[in-house]
Each structure stands twice: as structure tokens, then as C-alpha cells.
Amino acid sequence: MMPENPHTPKTPARVAVLASGSGSNFQALLDAAENKQLDADIGLLIVNEPEAYAIERARNAGIEHAVINHRDYPDRAAFDRAVADRLCQYQPDWIVLAGFMRILTDAFVEQFHGRMINIHPSLLPRYPGLDTHQRALENGDHEHGVTVHFVTPTVDAGPIIAQASLPIHENDTPESLKQRVHILEHRIYPHSLQRLIKGQTDFNHAMRNKPVFFTEAELLDRNLD
Structure with missing residues (x-):
């Protein structure tokens, strides 16, 4: 049976978001916090792409952002240290990857063990990595979906928090x-x-238990709380 509180909650939680592109999931988190559906103070956005539209979303919301361009560093380890240093300055309770298109080093992941989550466009463990939609269609799958999971050194393999499925239509x-x-x-x-x-x-808890699972209809029709 799931414990009522596996760890002592802190609200509002300090949240940092890492993104590389448009930041639509970043925006979804901002909207949820604004609408009092998320007990979070989203106070920092870190992007590795200087032209990422997520920066504009942060500006519009009055949220601090930092551009840490991976091209300015000699290797992944140096880039990750720069990101980690900025995160440590902010001291987030949770780190959320929202379309962050960088593979993180083991040292970085271990530094923030248990506090970093990712969202992946497939029903893991099916289709880790890229091109998940194309692969699902090529394999003739009847359903597809999305997974929220903790980040571990092995890409897209961390304990699963929640999943949602949708049927694949013929067209x-x-x-x-x-x-x-x-x-x-x-x-x-x-x-x-x-x-x-x-x-x-x-x-x-996520290691020991099955994830929360939604169908497309359940996720879209229910008032989640």
C-alpha cells in the first residue's frame, strides 16, 4: 500500500526547469501554477539553446532564465558542471526536464538523485530515445502514449511516476x-x-510500485487533483 507521505512535503516547492526548444511543457507547468493546480514556485529556467522560445515564455512570466550554451564548453562534463553550479545557486526542490535535448552525465544525475524528472513521448520501456512516434507506427502498434519518470544515468530508464495512453488511429x-x-x-x-x-x-516508492496510469479519455475528461 502506498504511504500517505513518502517524504515530508514542502509547499510551494522551488522548481527549476531545463529546456532546449519551444517550452510547451514549461508553459503547461507555469499555467498550472498560476491556476493554483500546482504548489510550485517555478523560479528558474535553464536553456542550452540561445534561440529557444522557452526564453520568451520565461520573460513573459517574469521568471529568471539562464542561457548555458553547450557549444561553449569542451565536453559534456564541463557543460553539466556549469548547469549544476547554476542549479545549486537556486537550490531547487525539484528539477524538471521539459524538452531538454542533452544526455546528462552520470555525475550530474547522481548529484540530483531523486529530485529530477523527465517526460518522454512513449509508453516506456517501449521506444526510449528519439523518433518514438515513427517507430510506433512502423511497428504497427495499436496504442502509444507518454511517460513521466525519474532521471537516472541510463537514458529513459528511471522509475516511472505516471503514464497515459492513446489509441493509434488508422490515419x-x-x-x-x-x-x-x-x-x-x-x-x-x-x-x-x-x-x-x-x-x-x-x-x-516509484521503484517499488506500479505507476499511475491514465487512458486518453481519463486524462482529458477528469479534473485531476
Whole structure:
């Protein structure tokens, strides 16, 4: 049975977000916090791409952002140290990867063990890595989906917090699947982070228990709390 509070919750939780692109999941988290559906103080955005639209989202929300361009560093380890230094200055309770397109070093992941989560566009363990929508279609899958999981040194292999599935339609393309999965992502990510903030799950609990699972209809129709 799941403990009521695997760890002592702290609200509002200090949250830092790492992104590389448009930041639509970052925006979903901002909106959830603004609408009092997420007990989070999202106070820092770190991006590795200077032209990422996520920066504009941070500016619009009045949130501090830092551009740490991976091209300015000789190797992954040096880049990760720079990101870690900035995170340590902010001292977040949770670190959320929102389309952060960098593979993190083991040292970085271990430094923030149990406090960093990611969202992946497939029903892990199926299709870790890239091109998940294309791979699902090529394999003739009947369902696809999204996974929220803790980050571990092995890419896309950490304990799963929550998943949501959707049926693959006969006329689906990689792009249409991407758009449908994005809708699920924007619902399940704030919900999953809120569960962590409220102390309803943690790394060890996720290791031992099955994840929360939603169908597309459940995730879109329910008032998640």
C-alpha cells in the first residue's frame, strides 16, 4: 500500500526547469501554477539553446532564465558542471526536464538523485530515445502514449511516476501522433509534479510500485487533483 507521505512535503516547492526548444511543457507547468493546480514556485529556467522560445515564455512570466550554451564548453562534463553550479545557486526542490535535448552525465544525475524528472513521448520501456512516434507506427502498434519518470544515468530508464495512453488511429502520422501526445503531456506533467510535491510518491516508492496510469479519455475528461 502506498504511504500517505513518502517524504515530508514542502509547499510551494522551488522548481527549476531545463529546456532546449519551444517550452510547451514549461508553459503547461507555469499555467498550472498560476491556476493554483500546482504548489510550485517555478523560479528558474535553464536553456542550452540561445534561440529557444522557452526564453520568451520565461520573460513573459517574469521568471529568471539562464542561457548555458553547450557549444561553449569542451565536453559534456564541463557543460553539466556549469548547469549544476547554476542549479545549486537556486537550490531547487525539484528539477524538471521539459524538452531538454542533452544526455546528462552520470555525475550530474547522481548529484540530483531523486529530485529530477523527465517526460518522454512513449509508453516506456517501449521506444526510449528519439523518433518514438515513427517507430510506433512502423511497428504497427495499436496504442502509444507518454511517460513521466525519474532521471537516472541510463537514458529513459528511471522509475516511472505516471503514464497515459492513446489509441493509434488508422490515419495517424508521426506529426498527428506528436500533437495528440503533446496534449497528454501538458496534462500529465503538472499532475505528476504535484504528486511529488505533495509527498504522494518519491523515487523509492516509484521503484517499488506500479505507476499511475491514465487512458486518453481519463486524462482529458477528469479534473485531476
